[in-house]
Amino acid sequence: MKLIVVRHAAAVERSSDVSEETRYLTPEGRVFFRKTARTMLKNGVEPGLILTSPLLRAVQTADILAEALAYSGPFVVRKELQPGFDMKGLGKLLDDYRSVDELVLVGHEPDLSTLVAYLTSRPGVFNFKKGAAVKLKIDPSNLPASTAFKWLAYGKKLVDSLDEAMAL
Amino acid sequence: MRVEGTTPLWIAVRILLAERGEDFFRRRDKALKTFDPEDIHDLRVSSRRLREGVALFAPCYSAGNIARLVRQMKQVTRLLGEIRNADEAILFFDALAEELGAGYSAELESISASFKKGRKKELKRLRSGLKEIGEDALSDLFRRVIHSPLLFDRQEDDVDLLTPLAQFAGEAMKERLAAVLRLLPAARQANEIETQHLLRIAVKHFRYRMEILHFLFGAHYEQLHEALKAYQDLLGKMHDLDVFAGIVQKAGLTYLTQKPLLDTITAKRGELFVDFSAMLETAPFEKIGDRMRYML
Numbered sequence: 029m030k031l032i033v034v035r036h037a038a039a040v041e042r043s044s045d046v047s048e049e050t051r052y053l054t055p056e057g058r059v060f061f062r063k064t065a066r067t068m069l070k071n072g073v074e075p076g077l078i079l080t081s082p083l084l085r086a087v088q089t090a091d092i093l094a095e096a097l098a099y100s101g102p103f104v105v106r107k108e109l110q111p112g113f114d115m116k117g118l119g120k121l122l123d124d125y126r127s128v129d130e131l132v133l134v135g136h137e138p139d140l141s142t143l144v145a146y147l148t149s150r151p152g153v154f155n156f157k158k159g160a161a162v163k164l165k166i167d168p169s170n171l172p173a174s175t176a177f178k179w180l181a182y183g184k185k186l187v188d189s190l191d192e193a194m195a196l
Numbered sequence: 197m198r199v200e201g202t203t204p205l206w207i208a209v210r211i212l213l214a215e216r217g218e219d220f221f222r223r224r225d226k227a228l229k230t231f232d233p234e235d236i237h238d239l240r241v242s243s244r245r246l247r248e249g250v251a252l253f254a255p256c257y258s259a260g261n262i263a264r265l266v267r268q269m270k271q272v273t274r275l276l277g278e279i280r281n282a283d284e285a286i287l288f289f290d291a292l293a294e295e296l297g298a299g300y301s302a303e304l305e306s307i308s309a310s311f312k313k314g315r316k317k318e319l320k321r322l323r324s325g326l327k328e329i330g331e332d333a334l335s336d337l338f339r340r341v342i343h344s345p346l347l348f349d350r351q352e353d354d355v356d357l358l359t360p361l362a363q364f365a366g367e368a369m370k371e372r373l374a375a376v377l378r379l380l381p382a383a384r385q386a387n388e389i390e391t392q393h394l395l396r397i398a399v400k401h402f403r404y405r406m407e408i409l410h411f412l413f414g415a416h417y418e419q420l421h422e423a424l425k426a427y428q429d430l431l432g433k434m435h436d437l438d439v440f441a442g443i444v445q446k447a448g449l450t451y452l453t454q455k456p457l458l459d460t461i462t463a464k465r466g467e468l469f470v471d472f473s474a475m476l477e478t479a480p481f482e483k484i485g486d487r488m489r490y491m492l
Contacts, residue, residue, distance in 0.1 A: 049358075050358075052348070052350075053348070058348070082204070082358070084347075084358060087204075087206060087347060087358065088347050088348060091206070091345075091347045094343065095343070095344065100210075100214070100339065100343055102197035102207075102211070103206075103207050103210075104197065104207075105204055105207065
């Protein structure tokens with residue numbers, strides 16, 4: 029299975045007017061993530077399914093991705109992907125969508141860095157930047173041993189070495 | 197993916213409109229192949245359902261995009277409407293000629309013949325019009341619009357697309373019910389022909405909206421839907437007779453021929469109005485509204 033993990037793009041900060049759930053993408057965040065999405069398109073991303081956290085900034089990121097990829101398939105909002113997403117949550121999602129060949133997850137930090145570090149068996153903090161995407165090849169029945177890092181897309185950049193990706 | 201009451205609006209709108217769109221474009225392709233009156237009628241109904249879907253979810257999209265889509269959809273419905281109206285008139289006047297016998301057959305056949313002639317012209321127009329909508333421009337526009345709900349730059353009064361569909365649907369159904377209930381007091385009066393016509397349109401919108409959201413209504417959906425369909429059929433027949441009366445009036449007939457024809461049509465309409473009044477007692481809209489509110 030191809031697993032593409034996306035961190036939502038830059039969003040406005042929480043304030044008295046904007047709750048955590050309704051923090052929305054800044055114009056710069058949107059522009060930047062469109063570049064990431066185009067890089068993903070150029071590198072053959074064709075999701076079978078897009079799963080997103082229910083929080084607005086993740087939903088908006090998923091929407092930009094779908095538009096850039098001309099994706100008209102289903103979206104599914106999964107609570108597991110909201111802040112606090114962990115390996116148990118990942119296991120549940122992989123169980124539910126085992127037949128999907130290319131799965132996109134849109135979520136939050138620090139969960140996604142922890143997830144990528146675990147799957148790639150690289151201890152330490154993976155610095156998952158806002159509006160970035162990581163593609164992994166996984167075998168859900170043999171995690172994390174089976175995982176292969178494919179690339180990281182960040183704006184126009186595409187990094188295909190895990191070491192370089194970690195240093196970014 | 198199955199849409200449920202808990203599905204966030206931004207997901208539900210894409211899926212539900214895509215379903216309507218698929219139905220419309222499939223029927224368009226079929227009508228283009230066959231030009232069969234039934235296929236043309238099915239396409240017309242499908243276009244109306246699609247337009248109701250677009251109206252229902254319009255608050256979830258940019259007003260400019262929706263206006264462009266609606267403009268194009270209206271052209272299609274109009275294109276299909278003329279030929280359907282001619283078919284209905286031919287059917288009615290042929291049947292009336294048979295019912296009234298030799299005394300009026302020449303006049304009625306002449307009216308019917310003018311529609312048959314007009315129908316041929318309409319069919320030609322429809323062929324070229326359907327070919328136009330058969331091109332990709334409309335389906336491309338449709339897909340582009342429905343996959344771009346207003347997730348960005350929300351204003352304070354805009355619909356919150358993260359809310360569950362059921363919450364939005366409840367309000368949307370109440371809106372259509374209110375439009376029906378507003379017209380009802382006047383429509384109960386036999387001479388309020390124009391209001392009965394407006395009620396027919398309001399019921400049609402209410403029914404189509406209910407069909408789009410059918411999965412939210414639970415076990416009693418069929419019963420409610422049947423009641424609305426019965427109203428729509430009856431009000432539709434009443435309206436057809438009003439249109440046919442107008443045709444007779446404009447047909448240039450002598451008074452002695454025109455009057456009995458109009459009397460016959462008026463009598464038929466009177467019978468339908470009695471049925472309508474009875475239906476208002478046996479299946480009152482207020483009760484339909486109560487049930488709907490309970491189910492949603």
